[in-house]
Amino acid sequence: MAIEIKDPELQEIFEHGIFFHGHLCPAMPLGIRAGLLARRRLGVERAKSKELMLLSETGTGHLMQCFLDGVMMATGCTYGKGNCQKLYYNKMAFILIDVVEEKAIRVALKPEFIRQAFKSPFMERRQQGIPPEMIEPEIAEATVNRVLSLPEEDVFKVSDVYSYRYVYSQEGPPEFCQSCGEVVFGSKARVKKGKILCLPCSGYKD
Template sequence: MFEAKDFFDLGLKFHGHKCPAMPLGLKAACAAMNTLGVERAKDKELMLLAETADNHAAGCFVDGLMTVTGCTYGKSNIKKLYYGKMAFTLIDVKNKKAVRVSLKPKFFEKMLESPFIAERKKGIAPQDVAPEIVDPLIERVLNLKEEDFLDISPVFNYDFKKTPGVMDVDFCDVCGEAVFIDRLKFIDGKQVCIPCSEKLTQK
């Protein structure tokens, strides 16, 4: 069984600062992993579709998800859907099964009224929020019961299509840099990288 407390030190080192949202991600990810009955991804055994967006309060949630699941941007097995929701779907690629986990709306609303968020609204950086404010919130999160803050779907079928990795590169005719071949563009008889293609089309 996956337990959020077992991942907290790793999550904190990876994430960089103390806040309530990262351990919420740890807890939610553990719930998803236990529901699916899967192991942490070493490669692309899992796929995670995060419904969060950018520059929203509690976006740190996603770092907790990555810490537990092993779904990372480097392995290309996590994607942001930019829905602006505190929710995600975790997919067992081999068995084509998935589960969707979301924060209960009332819980999340109350969380945004916390003294930590009040400090953040003043422009205080998360790492500068006083320990007497943030530490009790983290302790509370780590001891939450799943049913008190998460909505967990039944496991459902998900026909995820794996795409093969791109292993070959060629060179941009303009800047000379190596580019993976699926990202080369062809303009006026030249093969070019995306930044060079944008410069050429702006002329």
């Protein structure tokens, strides 16, 4: 068995997604589908810069982390670009914001779908503590094929597109730490005994 994908854009993102994510699992492809769905409903391309902002309701925990990698792949919202933020609600959901047009959409996995998914042979093995890359390829592939082929309405709860204004916080000018000499951007420089210091040199936590 192999992975079968008919949608060419989904296929392309999936291939890059596997490379980026590192292993075959159902949550990452689900994130790709969810991100692509959100983007298409908003009528936007993958973010080249900060024109999209992703507020992910995910937190820590394997399933959610894999899911977010897929959403980042499909939307182009990444931690590096600063247009991806985790809200730590520990939910399988996110809000994708079109910063330019000031509108947003929320996508969540349907509870019925999640309940079913936890009964799959793949998830049973995960719950026994087997890492995804150690699960038999036939089982992983069958699970991934299933999540890629289920009808959208069986998997995702999608909001209407609604108005949303998102403003990125302004970055201050660069400062140079008077102890280590390294550059500090934004508001992260601290003043201690009259010296401008980076956080590690200041000894402050925040």
